[in-house]
Amino acid sequence: MSGTFSCCRTVADYTAESSNLEVEAEGLEKSLKEKNRICEAARNRSLELTKKLQVLAEERQKGLIELQMRQHATRYWEQLSAGRYRRLCPTAQAAKSERERQLGRMRSMLAVVDRLTSDFPAVCVGYFVVQFSFIKKEKIGKRL
DSSP: OOOOOOOOOOOHHHHHHHHHHHHHHHHHHHHHHHHHHHHHHHHHHHHHHHHHHHHHHHHHHHHHHHHHHHHHHHHHHHHHHHOOOSSSSSSSHHHHHHHHHHHHHHHHHHHHHHHHHHGGGEEEEHHHHHHHOOOOOOHHHHHH
């Protein structure tokens, strides 16, 4: 069998190939860990930005509601000064009892919002604006 073709590799060849594959696997593992770390950092940053965006959206919504309330109050006072309205409560005692009645209604509605928030936490964000508005009005009512 002179000039035979040798397809057999030596143990040294397999050892060298195995070492090369191990080095390559280690390199790929390091690369994968680094990419995973970068991905995790990007995901954390995304969550952080989403939370900030949600807070900004809530603040914007509160600002819009306050603006609408102020615009409505301005129109009301303009019409009141023009003599288009009369007092709903002719006496101070009637005004005080009406205020207490309205505060009671707001507290009842706030209790409903609290209950909805606890029963349906997934839509808690939608209730936050209403809840904030009621709490703010209740605090204003206590100061008066």
